[in-house]
Amino acid sequence: MLSVEKLTKVYRTGDTALTDVTFTVPKGQVVGLIGPSGAGKSTLIRCVNRLVEPTSGAVRLGDLDITRLRARDLRRARRRIGMIFQEYALVERLTVMENVLSGRLGYVPFWRSFTRRFPGPDIARAFALLDRVGLSAHADKRADALSGGQRQRVGIARALEQEPDLLLIDEPTASLDPRTSRQIMRLIVEICRESGLPAIINIHDVVLAQQFADRIIGLQSGRVVFDGPPAQLTGDALTAIYGAEDWTAMRQSAADDAEAEAEERDEARKMLRAL
């Protein structure tokens, strides 16, 4: 379980990115974090694993207060937190397998990672994950030889290779086409369901967020202005988060998308049955 208490971040330039952000995420819950650009979504999830140092407040993972940890213990805490990035953030010149295995770096001593001699169970897990995300055939390719959707799958496998207790996901679909975006979101949510893994997904696509998240948190200038189930995200709530806009048009296209999504699922089921 993750709990964030009165988290505040003021950058050295004096810009306040987050003000008194408080929420808890129970086991297995997928939280969609939405808000306009610059609302502090990225800063918030980076404060959780302290890639960005929070100014005040606490972040607790179970009983552990992450904000108070020193370097060594922080690394131990980070390996329990998997992170998936906007532009995949794979190490381009390493192979797919090396990228997935880098999820174990926090667990193995330097010489083992340097010589690429990872323990057997780690390697087996990496192969299993590559199989799970449908990339077994690409293990020895260089990461920059893959397409966007494939790269994001490697990013997911890397995060899961850590055997995390929490997933932080920063704009997973920002550089993907609509169909691939849905596939990636579905994969992430399925995996979270399978293992009861809590996740915070920072996402700018409201429709996707509503479709896949269990709960929506809306940020506006660093403050939480909405926190509830996707169904409660009304036009008024969206106006509070983003400012005035015609939300019905967006909902219409969202309904169309959902329909297409349902059709696609039906078709997949039919094909499976035919097999």
Added chain:
Amino acid sequence: MSAAFPTRWRRPPQMIRSRAWRVVLAVGALVYLTLAIGTVEVNWTRVMVGLERGQRFVAGFLQPDFTTRWRDISAGLVESLTMTLTSTVVGVLISVPIGVGAARNLAPAWVYAICRGIIAASRALQEIIVAIFLVALFGFGAFAGFLTLTFATIGFIGKLLAEDIEDLDATQVEAIRATGASWLQVINYAVQPQVMPRLIGLSVYRLDINFRESAVIGIVGAGGIGATLNTSLSRYEYDSAGAILLLIIGIVMVAEYASGHLRRWVQ
């Protein structure tokens, strides 16, 4: 309606707005240039003598003599090549940690200051000056040359490597840090793959430079083919000197071609 808009447009002056100032500066620069050229003294009789000597030099070039002094030449070449290779290898090995330390995004401020200091010292002192100093310290010969080239390599590779590290893709580093990796693991997994092709390219390029420099510092006593060249010039054996220069040009061209090829291959 098109008549309402102007049909002429000129790019506005970017640096100096006032037309008067632009004219004054241009005329001033021209006047200074003519005056400066006027102060250069040319001794035409000496130029004539020099031309004659140059002719003999060119003639030597056209009829290079590889055989008479071949033992000196080959010994010098081998010494130069040894000096080049050893100094490049040792220099690169030393400059990698210094380059990492001189990258602002990886090193703490005090390490950064020390490493930048070492790089600045190495770059401020020109090879010839270092060579003269080291020859005075360790005597004539290849050892002084080796030390000189190593010292110069550290500044060159250290600075360019540090700049490459500062330019790397920060999100890849962030992703590896987020897995709980230690500092060394971050270097090995996120930094090394990104800078390795450039480091190899720079090392090969430096090998090239070190060979050319070895010919120059030999003239001040630091051994190698430069020393042989210096000897043949002071004996007025322009045909041997021509042979040496041709060999240097040949080796540099081969190295240039090979390094370009290698750099494309490691991308």
